[in-house]
Amino acid sequence: MIGIVGGGIAGLAAAYRLQQRGHDVRVFEAADQLGGLAATYETAGDDIEQFYHHLSKSEQTIVDLAAELGLEERIEWRVGTNGYYVDGVVHPLDTPWEILAYPHMSLYDKFRLGMLTQGIDVRGLVPDFDAYDDLAEYEHVTVREFVEEHTTKSVYENFVDPLLDGKYGDRKNDISAAWFLGRVRFRGERDLLRGEILGYFDGGFGVLLDALVDAVGRENITTGAPVTDLTVADGRVQSLTVDAEGGGSVHDVDAAVVATMPNVLESLTGYTCEIDFQGAICGLVTMEESLLDTYWLNVAHDAPFGALIEHTNFVERERYGGDHLLYVASYVQDADEELWRMDDDEVRETWLAEIESMFPDFDRDSITQFRIARNPRAAPIYECGYRDLVVPYHLDEGVGEDVYYAGMASAAQYPERSLNGGVVAGYEVADRIDASLKAEPER
Numbered sequence: 061m062i063g064i065v066g067g068g069i070a071g072l073a074a075a076y077r078l079q080q081r082g083h084d085v086r087v088f089e090a091a092d093q094l095g096g097l098a099a100t101y102e103t104a105g106d107d108i109e110q111f112y113h114h115l116s117k118s119e120q121t122i123v124d125l126a127a128e129l130g131l132e133e134r135i136e137w138r139v140g141t142n143g144y145y146v147d148g149v150v151h152p153l154d155t156p157w158e159i160l161a162y163p164h165m166s167l168y169d170k171f172r173l174g175m176l177t178q179g180i181d182v183r184g185l186v187p188d189f190d191a192y193d194d195l196a197e198y199e200h201v202t203v204r205e206f207v208e209e210h211t212t213k214s215v216y217e218n219f220v221d222p223l224l225d226g227k228y229g230d231r232k233n234d235i236s237a238a239w240f241l242g243r244v245r246f247r248g249e250r251d252l253l254r255g256e257i258l259g260y261f262d263g264g265f266g267v268l269l270d271a272l273v274d275a276v277g278r279e280n281i282t283t284g285a286p287v288t289d290l291t292v293a294d295g296r297v298q299s300l301t302v303d304a305e306g307g308g309s310v311h312d313v314d315a316a317v318v319a320t321m322p323n324v325l326e327s328l329t330g331y332t333c334e335i336d337f338q339g340a341i342c343g344l345v346t347m348e349e350s351l352l353d354t355y356w357l358n359v360a361h362d363a364p365f366g367a368l369i370e371h372t373n374f375v376e377r378e379r380y381g382g383d384h385l386l387y388v389a390s391y392v393q394d395a396d397e398e399l400w401r402m403d404d405d406e407v408r409e410t411w412l413a414e415i416e417s418m419f420p421d422f423d424r425d426s427i428t429q430f431r432i433a434r435n436p437r438a439a440p441i442y443e444c445g446y447r448d449l450v451v452p453y454h455l456d457e458g459v460g461e462d463v464y465y466a467g468m469a470s471a472a473q474y475p476e477r478s479l480n481g482g483v484v485a486g487y488e489v490a491d492r493i494d495a496s497l498k499a500e501p502e503r
């Protein structure tokens with residue numbers, strides 16, 4: 061049997077692929093609910109993710125997985141409109157004429173930024189269309205150095221810096237240009253006349269998780285079952301110890317996949333990972349009235365959230381019993397930050413006071429429910445040199461034979477962590493295990 065630690069998308073994808081290749085698997089999930097960071101809430105209609113989620117057009121593996129599970133028709137590609145809140149005004153930034161009308165950048169700055177987002181270096185006499193293809197070249201350059209050199213200082217200061225600040229706060233000067241370029245490339249697909257194209261499942265991502273669970277078989281998955289030990293002897297993994305209700309149990313395994321954050325890997329195996337993580341606090345506000353005209357609103361000033369995301373400006377509210385759903389998204393760089401130390405009531409009050417000052421017409425009486433999800437390790441801090449810190453899929457050297465890692469610190473989750481990256485990581489380890497066990501069938 062192959063033991064899998066973690067029932068998020070990566071662990072479930074690994075289990076699914078291994079089963080397809082004829083292996084017995086068992087998934088152990090610490091929480092009562094499966095799905096990890098993609099876990100959902102109930103609404104008056106479809107379930108919705110506790111942390112906002114959508115797909116980017118470049119993500120093919122998850123689309124292929126959905127098709128295998130009979131869900132191809134459930135993926136919907138929609139326009140996710142964007143806006144930027146600057147000095148009390150929301151500027152929509154979807155169509156070419158909206159971008160041209162944006163008053164806080166010159167035409168020349170818009171041209172330079174536009175070329176960069178198209179992957180074209182226009183600094184020389186002849187435009188270079190391949191200049192940004194090799195992300196590794198920019199691994200040790202900060203976003204600031206890169207944007208200032210490849211566009212203009214004012215593009216950085218007036219456009220990029222506030223976005224970076226909203227996401228990375230006091231770590232913004234550590235972030236690598238490779239991440240920035242990767243992210244531009246990762247998202248990037250636009251309908252010229254309408255805006256960015258993003259994907260969502262009819263019914264939410266819970267539909268995909270449910271189908272994966274059905275495919276793996278509920279009987280092969282145990283929830284409320286934290287793995288507390290991974291035993292290695294003679295250089296090979298032997299067993300997983302699981303702390304389940306009614307007493308612990310030890311499970312002999314032929315291979316083990318750790319599909320969790322790297323701190324759990326360290327506690328189970330001693331393998332250390334130097335990647336720093338940022339935490340997220342994400343509110344889901346159910347409202348009788350809409351707040352925004354866009355799906356995604358970035359905020360240029362120093363607000364207690366990085367973005368406001370009105371999900372029901374992306375997916376029609378009829379799917380949620382007619383309610384309007386708004387995410388309030390904040391990232392924190394360490395546990396000492398004031399917002400992280402606040403309790404949920406204080407966070408809610410801080411956010412609402414800011415929303416009221418930004419939108420004087422907003423009426424908090426239209427709120428019918430306010431739920432807050434927190435996670436201390438919501439995303440890696442993609443600092444310069446990040447790629448050297450990635451945890452390998454096979455931990456034969458650091459831990460022992462037949463121990464594999466598919467969590468968020470794996471190479472598949474670079475340059476941006478995503479559900480697609482989780483599926484890729486799960487597949488990567490499954491393929492390695494399959495090849496290894498088939499090469500030594502007597503085990």
Ligand SMILES: Cc1cc2nc3c(=O)[nH]c(=O)nc-3n(C[C@H](O)[C@H](O)[C@H](O)COP(=O)(O)OP(=O)(O)OC[C@H]3O[C@@H](n4cnc5c(N)ncnc54)[C@H](O)[C@@H]3O)c2cc1C
Binds near residue numbers: 069070435
């Ligand atoms: C705010 C936010 C927004 C996001 N937006 C998007 C988006 O728009 N699009 C997108 O594709 N992705 C998005 N993501 C990223 C996406 O959610 C993650 O990349 C993905 O869910 C990671 O899956 P995973 O299986 O690697 O890890 P996780 O989901 O963290 O799963 C790990 C699981 O392991 C379990 N576990 C931990 N310790 C143990 C133990 N000892 N024993 C057993 N189980 C254990 C945990 O409970 C958890 O369920 C977002 C994430 C956040 C936080």
